[in-house]
Amino acid sequence: MSFTITVEPSGRSFETEPGERILQAGIRQGIGLPYSCQDGTCGSCKVRKLSGTVVHGPHQQKALSDAEEAEGYILTCCGVAQSDVVIESRQVTHAGAFPVRKMPARVALLEPLAADVMRLQLQLPANNDLQYHAGQYLEFVLRDGSRRSYSMASAPHRLMESGAPMLDLHLRHMPGGKFTDHVFGAMKEKEILRIEGPYGSFYLQAEAPNPIILLASGTGFAPIKAMLEHMQFMGITRETVFYWGARRPHDLYMDAWVRGKLAQMPHLSYVPVISDALPEDQWQGRSGLVHRAVLQDFPDLSAHQVYACGTPAMVDAARRDFVQQAGLPDYEFFADAFTSEADKVAG
Numbered sequence: 001m002s003f004t005i006t007v008e009p010s011g012r013s014f015e016t017e018p019g020e021r022i023l024q025a026g027i028r029q030g031i032g033l034p035y036s037c038q039d040g041t042c043g044s045c046k047v048r049k050l051s052g053t054v055v056h057g058p059h060q061q062k063a064l065s066d067a068e069e070a071e072g073y074i075l076t077c078c079g080v081a082q083s084d085v086v087i088e089s090r091q092v093t094h095a096g097a098f099p100v101r102k103m104p105a106r107v108a109l110l111e112p113l114a115a116d117v118m119r120l121q122l123q124l125p126a127n128n129d130l131q132y133h134a135g136q137y138l139e140f141v142l143r144d145g146s147r148r149s150y151s152m153a154s155a156p157h158r159l160m161e162s163g164a165p166m167l168d169l170h171l172r173h174m175p176g177g178k179f180t181d182h183v184f185g186a187m188k189e190k191e192i193l194r195i196e197g198p199y200g201s202f203y204l205q206a207e208a209p210n211p212i213i214l215l216a217s218g219t220g221f222a223p224i225k226a227m228l229e230h231m232q233f234m235g236i237t238r239e240t241v242f243y244w245g246a247r248r249p250h251d252l253y254m255d256a257w258v259r260g261k262l263a264q265m266p267h268l269s270y271v272p273v274i275s276d277a278l279p280e281d282q283w284q285g286r287s288g289l290v291h292r293a294v295l296q297d298f299p300d301l302s303a304h305q306v307y308a309c310g311t312p313a314m315v316d317a318a319r320r321d322f323v324q325q326a327g328l329p330d331y332e333f334f335a336d337a338f339t340s341e342a343d344k345v346a347g
Contacts, residue, residue: 003081007031008050008088016081022054023076027100027199033076033089034201034334037149040064040078042312042337044201049074052085062316098131098198102141107191108166110183114253116173117219118183119153122195124165130197132156134230135204135223135307137336138167138197140179148179149199151309151336153222155229170222170253202309202336204230210305210332211239213294215318217310218246220338221254224309228258232265241269241297245290245314247276249283271297291318301328312337 005022006013016025023045026033036044040059049072056064057078064075074087109121124130132138137151154168173184204212204227216224221244231240246252249272258270273290277283286293291314298304301322308318315337322328 003052004084005081006084006086007033008086019080021057021077022074022079022081022085022087026076030099032201035077036200036202036336038077038199040075043075043316044335044337045076046073047076048072048088050086050088053082054079054085055082056080062312098133100196100199101128101130102194102196103128103130105167105193105195107187107189107193110187110189113170114250117253118171118173120150120169120171120183122167122169122193124159124167126165128165130159130165132198133203134226135202135309135336136198136200137202137223138169138195139199141194141196142179146178147196151200151202151223151226152198153225155226155233157233158229170219170225172219200336202307202334203227204236204307205305205334208305209238210303212241213298213301213304213306214240214242215291215294215306215308215310215314216242216244217290217314218251218338220308220310220314220336222309223336224307225254225257227307228261228265228268232261237267239267240265241271243271243273243290243294245273245275245293245310247274248278249274249281289317290314291321294318295321295326299326301326304328305332305334307334309336310338 002015002017004013004015012031014026014029014031023033023035034044036042040063043063046064054074059075059078103125105122105124108123111119113119134155137149139147139149141147150169152167153170159165171180171183174180214224244252252272262268262270271286271293273286273293274283306322306328308315315335319333323330
């Protein structure tokens with residue numbers, strides 16, 4: 001039996017098939033609910049249930065605790081409706097969201113950006129019809145059917161910049177990782193990969209007037225880079241501060257690129273933050289946790305929008321502290337938590 005899911009305050013609705021997860025039904029019908037990992041790990045898809053019955057598949061307590069579930073919150077990525085359901089989510093996209101496409105992609109370039117970060121440029125088929133928002137991600141479909149997710153690091157307008165359709169990704173090497181061991185070891189240019197996308201609700205809400213905080217840790221910079229390119233291309237001049245956190249200075253692997261944008265985008269400010277500098281680094285800048293640097297500079301975030309991308313620990317801490325300590329409206333926090341396979345099996 002199918003059930004109707006209604007999203008408030010937009011009033012949009014969609015149908016779920018028997019046993020179908022709410023998020024998957026929404027994606028299938030072009031209803032853009034917030035999400036990131038799709039497997040009960042990160043909590044990005046957590047919304048309040050206003051009415052109806054939902055049962056959950058396996059998920060981590062950090063994504064949805066028993067107390068939150070008792071208060072009426074659900075994870076749409078692993079929640080299955082048992083009746084008509086009404087949920088509350090302000091982050092629902094307009095009708096006609098970009099469709100998910102499957103296609104082959106050829107490795108056009110492998111460029112080390114740091115000892116453990118690779119720029120992977122993909123050439124798409126000439127007749128591809130991929131559309132995406134700056135900030136979204138794609139999935140590699142591996143030969144055994146497993147998947148790996150990576151954000152596009154180039155803005156949509158750059159897709160045809162070189163004449164052939166090209167996308168950039170930034171991949172961090174996870175030693176022992178099935179995919180990244182191959183990328184950093186045996187992968188060669190012209191290799192064919194299978195991709196699927198776009199996915200994710202992490203992209204700029206361009207119609208809003210709020211000043212923007214961009215927050216990244218590590219390769220969480222990739223979708224932020226795409227957003228910055230998009231903002232420049234579209235002439236978006238909202239006041240924007242970009243905080244990039246890393247363990248040591250050399251981990252800010254495109255620091256010079258960001259600094260180059262400052263001269264081109266007068267509304268943009270940049271605050272690099274290092275957590276574990278060594279004496280030989282001679283680091284003179286900000287230190288500590290990157291989200292704490294934001295709170296030091298902006299104790300009142302009630303009129304801002306925040307876009308955060310990086311480790312689940314950073315994203316979770318930023319969401320909690322920005323909302324509880326700085327008054328950021330929860331619906332103005334947009335996030336993409338990079339979950340590795342190790343994160344997914346962690347308790």
